[in-house]
């Protein structure tokens with residue numbers, strides 16, 4: 001099974017096994033990872049599922065949609081690696097992905 005690594009707001013690394021087709025939000029919530037509030041439940045309308053991918057990730061993720069990019073402008077201190085966890089769908093190619101959960105979601 002593929003897995004990703006989350007760095008939570010307390011800087012603990014947590015390995016999360018995911019099913020291809022899940023979003024980062026679905027995988028991390030199922031694993032009980034803290035720090036991703038996801039107040040809108042994955043509807044791309046709150047920006048409280050803000051994560052940052054490692055800058056050396058190989059680029060196999062699709063680019064943010066215009067609605068994700070718009071919503072990221074409401075995230076706290078977004079970076080060029082910022083994504084909304086509810087909008088990133090994972091597949092086998094994403095085995096080994098590392099991401100950091102934003103220390104503040106609002």
Ligand code: FES
Pocket residue numbers: 037038039040041042043044045046047048049071084085086087
């Ligand atoms: S859960 Fe609200 S934007 Fe992702």
